[in-house]
Amino acid sequence: MATSVLIIGAGAAGLMAARELSARGHAVTILEARHRAGGRMHTLQPLGYSIPIETGAEFIHGKLPITLQLLEEAGIIYTPVGGRMVEVEKGRWQRQHNFVDGWDTLMERLQDVKEDITVREFLNRYFAADRYEALRRSVKRFAEGYDGADIDRASVLSLREEWEQEDEEEQYHIMGGYEKLTDYLLTQCVRQRCLLYFNTPVQEIRWQQGTVEAVASDGRVFMANKVILTLPLGLWQQESSSIRFLPAIKDQMEAFRQIGFSPVIKASLEFKQAFWLEYEKELGFVFSEEIFPTWWTQHPHPAPLLTGWINGPQAISFTQTSPEKMLQYALYSLAGIFGLPLIFLEQQLVAWQITDWGTDPWARGGYSWDTLTSKAARQLLQQPVANTLYFAGEALYEGASPGTVEAALASGLAAARRACDPL
Numbered sequence: 001m002a003t004s005v006l007i008i009g010a011g012a013a014g015l016m017a018a019r020e021l022s023a024r025g026h027a028v029t030i031l032e033a034r035h036r037a038g039g040r041m042h043t044l045q046p047l048g049y050s051i052p053i054e055t056g057a058e059f060i061h062g063k064l065p066i067t068l069q070l071l072e073e074a075g076i077i078y079t080p081v082g083g084r085m086v087e088v089e090k091g092r093w094q095r096q097h098n099f100v101d102g103w104d105t106l107m108e109r110l111q112d113v114k115e116d117i118t119v120r121e122f123l124n125r126y127f128a129a130d131r132y133e134a135l136r137r138s139v140k141r142f143a144e145g146y147d148g149a150d151i152d153r154a155s156v157l158s159l160r161e162e163w164e165q166e167d168e169e170e171q172y173h174i175m176g177g178y179e180k181l182t183d184y185l186l187t188q189c190v191r192q193r194c195l196l197y198f199n200t201p202v203q204e205i206r207w208q209q210g211t212v213e214a215v216a217s218d219g220r221v222f223m224a225n226k227v228i229l230t231l232p233l234g235l236w237q238q239e240s241s242s243i244r245f246l247p248a249i250k251d252q253m254e255a256f257r258q259i260g261f262s263p264v265i266k267a268s269l270e271f272k273q274a275f276w277l278e279y280e281k282e283l284g285f286v287f288s289e290e291i292f293p294t295w296w297t298q299h300p301h302p303a304p305l306l307t308g309w310i311n312g313p314q315a316i317s318f319t320q321t322s323p324e325k326m327l328q329y330a331l332y333s334l335a336g337i338f339g340l341p342l343i344f345l346e347q348q349l350v351a352w353q354i355t356d357w358g359t360d361p362w363a364r365g366g367y368s369w370d371t372l373t374s375k376a377a378r379q380l381l382q383q384p385v386a387n388t389l390y391f392a393g394e395a396l397y398e399g400a401s402p403g404t405v406e407a408a409l410a411s412g413l414a415a416a417r418r419a420c421d422p423l
């Protein structure tokens with residue numbers, strides 16, 4: 001029998017759930033707070049840029065089945081990301097083969113861990129000696145920079161699962177950006193007669209078994225048999241920005257707080273010329289100790305675009321900082337890395353964009369990472385409440401690609417299947 005389902009959020013998880021349910025003949029209504037779909041997938045091409053920039057998700061981290069299947073279905077082209085990795089310390093440039101210096105030693109020791117501990121405890125237990133100082137720094141930088149994780153809380157077993165696959169996998173860029181994927185999913189949802197309301201933040205859910213009323217901020221009320229909620233973790237974790245439930249769902253709200261989530265800031269800087277080619281012809285990623293510690297090029301694409309990245313605990317200290325000030329920090333960082341005068345970089349700069357996801361009102365952060373208690377929390381959140389309330393989103397995904405678009409797509413699909421085939 002056809003069921004009516006409300007989906008809160010038109011990001012990867014919400015669109016995927018909507019596509020699945022509407023393909024099975026259910027009546028789907030999507031309510032989205034923003035004026036656009038895609039959520040943390042957001043491609044832009046403001047004036048001055050020679051190619052579209054990704055302010056949110058950018059890479060496909062390996063041969064991820066759902067993402068690649070959708071791209072192939074849609075005929076969207078994706079290309080491998082290449083280039084060398086370089087570490088710059090006190091002006092010294094050194095090529096790196098892995099994200100972490102001493103990767104093989106790290107992976108060996110990780111195999112010895114049987115019971116979950118935090119990354120900090122792991123480093124203290126296995127790499128306390130002075131000779132591992134560089135490795136400790138490198139692991140901290142990778143856990144913070146790549147995963148956004150706070151090493152005092154992050155689960156080493158979860159990171160091991162992800163890192164094991166990360167080292168072997170090729171990464172890809174989507175030609176034209178993640179917007180292509182959003183557009184494809186959106187078009188399919190609309191073709192399958194999903195109703196979609198933008199600028200519709202949901203503030204309250206009144207529910208009982210088999211009936212849901214979603215109240216939007218302007219007072220409109222949407223009714224259905226079930227609801228799938230795909231809000232980012234940052235919103236669930238702040239009472240002031242979360243949805244109110246009547247009756248309340250205290251255990252689920254507590255469970256959301258058991259999963260890690262941190263801010264992330266991205267700087268997209270286009271220059272007149274790719275001046276970095278004089279330093280390294282095939283430059284891919286640069287790791288440094290600067291305020292914006294991580295940068296990448298578009299290699300092998302020749303666009304003179306550099307992307308700077310501050311993630312996790314490091315990003316927290318910049319939440320009150322203006323975009324203009326962040327641009328200054330970005331340029332200082334590049335001046336330090338390349339040993340160039342600031343004035344040269346200012347004269348070379350053609351276009352800039354700072355995106356701070358920690359202050360984005362509909363995200364409040366970047367993506368999730370696991371603490372020691374995340375697994376149990378996720379198990380609870382994957383269970384529907386009275387076969388009526390369902391949760392989805394990247395943070396609820398169980399697998400080897402956490403915190404990704406793939407994770408969100410998989411979670412949306414799983415929630416849709418649970419909603420139409422209740423046990």
Ligand SMILES: Cc1cc2nc3c(=O)[nH]c(=O)nc-3n(C[C@H](O)[C@H](O)[C@H](O)COP(=O)(O)OP(=O)(O)OC[C@H]3O[C@@H](n4cnc5c(N)ncnc54)[C@H](O)[C@@H]3O)c2cc1C
Nearest residue numbers: 009011012013033039040057058059202393394404405408
């Ligand atoms: C800077 C950055 C870089 C990233 N890089 C990558 C990458 O390279 N590769 C990768 O795979 N992943 C990357 N990610 C992660 C990826 O973007 C996310 O995992 C994925 O997009 C999350 O999808 P989602 O549907 O779970 O959540 P979202 O995309 O956040 O969707 C949730 C939707 O809910 C809406 N919403 C929120 N509150 C309400 C409300 N009250 N009422 C109605 N609607 C509401 C939001 O506006 C949003 O559209 C990155 C993320 C960030 C922030």
